[in-house]
Amino acid sequence: MNKEERLVKQITPKSEDFSRWYIELIRRAELADYAPLKGMMVIRPYGYAIWENIQRLLDRRIKATGHQNAYFPLFIPESFLQKETEHLKGFSPEVAWVTQGGQEELEERLAVRPTSEAIIGYMYAKWIKSWRDLPVLINQWANIVRWEKVTRPFLRTTEFLWQEGHTAHETREEAEEETRMILEMYREFVETELAVPVIAGRKTEREKFAGALETYSIEGLMADGRALQMGTSHHLGQHFSRVFNIRFEDRQQQLQYVWQTSWGVSTRLIGAVVMCHGDDSGLKFPPQIAPLQVIIVPISLGNWQETVLPLAKELRMKLQEQGFRVHLDAREEYTPGWKFSEWEMRGVPLRLEIGPRDVKQRQIVLVRRDTREKITVSLEESRARVSEILDDIQKNLFHLALRFQQENTYETNDYREFQEIIEQKRGFIKSYWCGRTSCEEKIKEETQATIRVIPLEQPEDIKNHRCLHCGQPAKWLVYFAKAY
RNA sequence: CGGGGCGUAGCGCAGUCUGGUUAGCGCACAGCGUUCGGGACGCUGGGGUCAUGGGUUCGAAUCCCAUCGCCCCGACCA
Structure with a gap:
C-alpha cells in the first residue's frame, strides 16, 4: 500500500x-x-x-x-x-x-x-x-x-x-x-x-x-x-x-x-x-449508524479564530438542526492534517473542511471517507450536498460489500476444489449436501468449513445433484464457510 | 479447554540468557513559544509497587515455583 x-x-x-x-x-x-x-x-x-x-x-x-x-x-x-x-x-x-x-x-x-x-x-x-x-x-x-x-x-x-x-x-x-x-x-x-x-x-x-x-x-x-x-x-x-x-x-x-x-x-x-x-486507514462507518456523520475541521491559519471559527460554528448549528450527528474539532493543539487522519481512522463518513480561503469564497470542502473524493461546494448548497453525499456513501458501502461478497462466493461440488478454496481464499462456497450430520461433521473436521445456512429457495433440479462429500443423492444446496 | 507466545510508564519496545549505580528509548501526556489546506518543531517537565504472590540470594525486572491476564492456532458459541 x-x-x-x-x-x-x-x-x-x-x-x-x-x-x-x-x-x-x-x-x-x-x-x-x-x-x-x-x-x-x-x-x-x-x-x-x-x-x-x-x-x-x-x-x-x-x-x-x-x-x-x-x-x-x-x-x-x-x-x-x-x-x-x-x-x-x-x-x-x-x-x-x-x-x-x-x-x-x-x-x-x-x-x-x-x-x-x-x-x-x-x-x-x-x-x-x-x-x-x-x-x-x-x-x-x-x-x-x-x-x-x-x-x-x-x-x-x-x-x-x-x-x-x-x-x-x-x-x-x-x-x-x-x-x-x-x-x-x-x-x-x-x-x-x-x-x-x-x-x-x-x-x-x-x-x-x-x-x-x-x-x-x-x-x-x-x-x-x-x-x-x-x-x-x-x-x-x-x-x-x-x-x-x-x-x-x-x-x-x-x-x-x-x-x-x-x-x-x-x-x-x-x-x-x-x-x-474497515480498511488500512481505519474504520469506515455507514452514515446511518455512524456515531458522527460529519466532522468539521477548521483550517487554523492566521486569525482563523475570528474568521473561520464563527462560520464553522454556524455550519455545525445548521447541520445539527437538520438532524445530522456533527462535531466541530476546534482543538488548537492539533494540526488540521492530524485531525484529518484521526477522524478518518475513527470512521466518520464525511469531513467538512473550512479555511480562510473558503470563507472568502463563500465555500467549503467536503471529503468522503469511502472514496477520499474532495468536493468543493458553495455555502448555499452545502446542506443539501451533505445530505445527498451521506446517502450516497451509505449506498456505496453496501455495494462495495456486496461486490466483495459476490466475488468471494464460489460454487463447486468438487471436494478437492472445495478444500483448495477454503484453504486459499475462504469465502462462501455453494455446494450440494446429502443432509446427513455425519457428512457435515467430516467436512468440518477435514476443512474447518461449516454449513452456514441452507437457503430457503432451493433449486428445482436438486435430485440431479450429489453430496459434495459422500456422493449420495443431494438433499440441499447449502452455503459453507469458515465461521467466526 | 488443549498447543504455542507474551506481560517493564497510556501505547510500542530495549534491558532478562550471563543477578550488582538512580530501570532506559520512541510515541503519547503537561507548560511555554513558533506553527497549522494531509499525522509540525524547539525548549522544559511529569509519569514505573518491572502482572501478582511466594522462594533462592548480601543483593532480583533478571534465577526458581505458583497464580492471574492478554494474543495466536485448534474444539464450542450471538
Whole structure:
C-alpha cells in the first residue's frame, strides 16, 4: 500500500494481520477497551453510540411489526433451566452461577441469564389462558452472560448486549411465519442500516439453537473471508410450552400448548461493521449508524479564530438542526492534517473542511471517507450536498460489500476444489449436501468449513445433484464457510 | 479447554540468557513559544509497587515455583 493511501500509522495494516488490525483499531478508535475482568470489555461512548443507533433503528422495526418491549429478571433459578433438558445441555458449559446472596448461601443456585427462554416461559404460563390472549409479542433489550473460553471484543465477550424477542402463537404455521418475518426484518435492517449484505437461510440440525425446532440466521462475509452469524430467529415449537405448561383454550375449546419463537441480534453487529467496511486507514462507518456523520475541521491559519471559527460554528448549528450527528474539532493543539487522519481512522463518513480561503469564497470542502473524493461546494448548497453525499456513501458501502461478497462466493461440488478454496481464499462456497450430520461433521473436521445456512429457495433440479462429500443423492444446496 | 507466545510508564519496545549505580528509548501526556489546506518543531517537565504472590540470594525486572491476564492456532458459541 502506498503512502497516499495509508495515511494512518500505528495500526497494523488489515492485509498484514487481520485480527491484530481489528483489535488495535477498536482500541485506538475508542470503541471499546478491555475491562480488568477476563473476557469483558467496556464499550466506550464512541462505540456505545453505534449501539444506540442500532437500537433506535431496530426498535422502530420491532414495534412496527406489533411487538412491545418489556424487561425480565437477570437471574434464573436453576430448576427453571433444568426443565428443558436439551436447552440446558446446550447452554450449561457457559452459564455463570450465583450461589450466595449477602452472607447467606442460596438454597437454589441462580443462573445469570445466558438467554431468557426459561424465565419468560414461566411468566407466559401465568399470562396465557385463552386463544384471545394470543399472540404474545414481546421483546427485551438486555445484557447476557455466557462464560466463553475464547473472547474477542464485540464478536464474543463474556457479557454482551442484545435484543431478544419472545413470542407465543396459536398455531405452528403462525409461529413459523413470525420466525421468517423476523429473519426478513433482520436481513433488511442489516443491509439497509449497517450496509452489510447477508445470506439468509435455515440452520442445520447440528447448528441450530438448543431446544429449537428450526433456527434461521443471517450470515455476513467479513473482509478476511470468514462468515459471521449476525442474527438468529428460532421456531421453538412446543418444547418450552410443554415444560412450562403454557396452555390455552383454543377456538374449539380444546386445551393446546402454544407455539413459540425467539430471536435476537447483539453487540456483535458492531464487530461486523468494523470487519466488513474497515480498511488500512481505519474504520469506515455507514452514515446511518455512524456515531458522527460529519466532522468539521477548521483550517487554523492566521486569525482563523475570528474568521473561520464563527462560520464553522454556524455550519455545525445548521447541520445539527437538520438532524445530522456533527462535531466541530476546534482543538488548537492539533494540526488540521492530524485531525484529518484521526477522524478518518475513527470512521466518520464525511469531513467538512473550512479555511480562510473558503470563507472568502463563500465555500467549503467536503471529503468522503469511502472514496477520499474532495468536493468543493458553495455555502448555499452545502446542506443539501451533505445530505445527498451521506446517502450516497451509505449506498456505496453496501455495494462495495456486496461486490466483495459476490466475488468471494464460489460454487463447486468438487471436494478437492472445495478444500483448495477454503484453504486459499475462504469465502462462501455453494455446494450440494446429502443432509446427513455425519457428512457435515467430516467436512468440518477435514476443512474447518461449516454449513452456514441452507437457503430457503432451493433449486428445482436438486435430485440431479450429489453430496459434495459422500456422493449420495443431494438433499440441499447449502452455503459453507469458515465461521467466526 | 488443549498447543504455542507474551506481560517493564497510556501505547510500542530495549534491558532478562550471563543477578550488582538512580530501570532506559520512541510515541503519547503537561507548560511555554513558533506553527497549522494531509499525522509540525524547539525548549522544559511529569509519569514505573518491572502482572501478582511466594522462594533462592548480601543483593532480583533478571534465577526458581505458583497464580492471574492478554494474543495466536485448534474444539464450542450471538
